Amino acid sequence: xxxxxxxxTSSAPLSVWDAINPVRMLGELSETRYWMYVLLLPSALLITxxxxxxxxxxxxxxxxxxxxxxxxxxxxxxxxxHYARMLADPIFWVSLRNTxxxxxxxxxxxxxIGLIAALALNRNLPGTKMLAVVILLPYFLPNVVAGHMWALxxxxxxxxxxxxxxxxxxxxxxxxxxxxxxTAMAAAIVVETWHSFPFFTLLIMAGLKSIPSDLYxxxxxxxxxxxxxxxLITLPMLKTIIAxxxxxxxxxxxxxxDLLLILTSGGPGRSTQVLSLYAFQMAYKDxxxxxxxxxxxxxxxxxxxxxxxxxxxxxxxxx
Amino acid sequence: xxxxxxxxxxxxxxxAYAVLxxxxxxCIFPILWTLLTSVKVEEDIVTREMVYLPTRFTFExxxxxxxxxxxxxxxxxxxxxxxxxVLICLLTGTIASYAFAxxxxxxxxxxxxxxxxxxxxxxxxxxxxxxxxxxxxGLLDSSVGLAVAYTSFLLxxxxxxxxxxxxxxxxxxxxxxxxxGSTRIGAMLGIVIPIARNGLVATCLFVAIAxxxxxxxxxxxxxxxxxxxxxVGLQLMVGEFQLPWGMLAAGGMISILPVVVLFAIVxxxxxxxxxxGAVKG
Numbered sequence: 001x002x003x004x005x006x007x008x009t010s011s012a013p014l015s016v017w018d019a020i021n022p023v024r025m026l027g028e029l030s031e032t033r034y035w036m037y038v039l040l041l042p043s044a045l046l047i048t049x050x051x052x053x054x055x056x057x058x059x060x061x062x063x064x065x066x067x068x069x070x071x072x073x074x075x076x077x078x079x080x081x082h083y084a085r086m087l088a089d090p091i092f093w094v095s096l097r098n099t100x101x102x103x104x105x106x107x108x109x110x111x112x113i114g115l116i117a118a119l120a121l122n123r124n125l126p127g128t129k130m131l132a133v134v135i136l137l138p139y140f141l142p143n144v145v146a147g148h149m150w151a152l153x154x155x156x157x158x159x160x161x162x163x164x165x166x167x168x169x170x171x172x173x174x175x176x177x178x179x180x181x182x183t184a185m186a187a188a189i190v191v192e193t194w195h196s197f198p199f200f201t202l203l204i205m206a207g208l209k210s211i212p213s214d215l216y217x218x219x220x221x222x223x224x225x226x227x228x229x230x231x232l233i234t235l236p237m238l239k240t241i242i243a244x245x246x247x248x249x250x251x252x253x254x255x256x257x258d259l260l261l262i263l264t265s266g267g268p269g270r271s272t273q274v275l276s277l278y279a280f281q282m283a284y285k286d287x288x289x290x291x292x293x294x295x296x297x298x299x300x301x302x303x304x305x306x307x308x309x310x311x312x313x314x315x316x317x318x319x
Numbered sequence: 320x321x322x323x324x325x326x327x328x329x330x331x332x333x334x335a336y337a338v339l340x341x342x343x344x345x346c347i348f349p350i351l352w353t354l355l356t357s358v359k360v361e362e363d364i365v366t367r368e369m370v371y372l373p374t375r376f377t378f379e380x381x382x383x384x385x386x387x388x389x390x391x392x393x394x395x396x397x398x399x400x401x402x403x404x405v406l407i408c409l410l411t412g413t414i415a416s417y418a419f420a421x422x423x424x425x426x427x428x429x430x431x432x433x434x435x436x437x438x439x440x441x442x443x444x445x446x447x448x449x450x451x452x453x454x455x456x457g458l459l460d461s462s463v464g465l466a467v468a469y470t471s472f473l474l475x476x477x478x479x480x481x482x483x484x485x486x487x488x489x490x491x492x493x494x495x496x497x498x499x500g501s502t503r504i505g506a507m508l509g510i511v512i513p514i515a516r517n518g519l520v521a522t523c524l525f526v527a528i529a530x531x532x533x534x535x536x537x538x539x540x541x542x543x544x545x546x547x548x549x550x551v552g553l554q555l556m557v558g559e560f561q562l563p564w565g566m567l568a569a570g571g572m573i574s575i576l577p578v579v580v581l582f583a584i585v586x587x588x589x590x591x592x593x594x595x596g597a598v599k600g
Contacts, residue, residue, distance in 0.1 A: 047434070061447070143532065280535070296441045
């Protein structure tokens, strides 16, 4: 890649080859003021094709009859039929409640554990670099494998966690965690927390590096203890990054049914049925694309509403 | 006074070590236990008395997985899908990221925000129409179609993460090259991208790991052995056999091996990239 091949300032007379040389033409194009738009065009077209178009298509689908296994019904407009059905659908309401429980509990646990890990790692003690690699690792593991690992450890007959708890005397006999409606959601939240708390650790660690150390020195002189420093310096300084992390995680938790699909498929009963899982199953198992579209539109609107209110609140506090 | 301060520092240091060792244990234990299960013999897995330290080891599960379950085909499909995803991101995302990092132009902020907001769109809301669209254009159940679908959430991520690395690359060398008569595209390809190559590699690997791990899109958009990826294949095994824990564990270990190795090698640059992208976002 020699520099001369891209040179736009050659003074030699133009030959025919020069006129059609693609390298030279690109070089000249890059000197125009539309160059950045040229650079942005491919990705913008791609995102339009795979995100914007499908999303709009999905939204209009939610007002249509669309059952892939019942072509006889056609694909007529049905107005708000699917939305009306949703209001009267008890599974929708259960899913909505479960989504709230699932997202809130996971967020709280992930944030608290992620914060503690980040604060401990930020002390830069010798040997903790290796521990950091291990602690961040779960976030990069696939849902499918994370789910299987924990399903194996919590298995009602062969689960090592059951064995340890029985040996410690905390449990009388092996428990089928995912088969009991009372514990299935809690067990799933434990797996989710294990998988995603490192996300908070990652972001909070980065945030901690940007806090000037003078603030802590001044607090030391004023006699503020570590807990007071955490409350008065660290958390306020991390407010923006925590807000960003919470929003990204809530989106992930509400949107992705992967882990629950692998662990419980929404069961037993409906005890771990969440909105995203319900919408996915409505499309994947029942082929009712219209209703599934309506469910995901509602999910999208709820998420947007949450993000809007949350950002507003975070900003109001800043002033 | 100084003594009590260093005394309290010591206590907090010990507490930090305790917390980190405990968390590291919790993080690594499921992985080690799965590794252990994958080399246990059947009688040591399905047993009344839990076997913590097996005395017999076997590679039978790996051999059976590789020979009987069509796993090699699944891995190859995953490799193809992952490569195509990275390639698409690399070709379209690198230049977009460079444009955001180096130029100020009307619509820049809105467009960058747009790239951020598309990450909020529910996967389910996109998967269902994507299924219909892919069917219409004949890309359903193909590795290329799946890779294109992956770019819907990985391309915006790629652009944002890489922008952090481009921002960090000094502008002076580029200006010097321009003064020497290099065109903008010449400076971009010859100067800026080589400087940011560590970040480029880390960003590509992050996208590769995400594509390699993805489950939901793959479940919906692949229907046959021809394009099915390993997470879907592994999950299907649960239904096919009576909880084949040894094989599931072996499959899990093989599949996460590349992730663990890559993460260990590039984690520092990658972590920096994820966080700068998020901090600025």
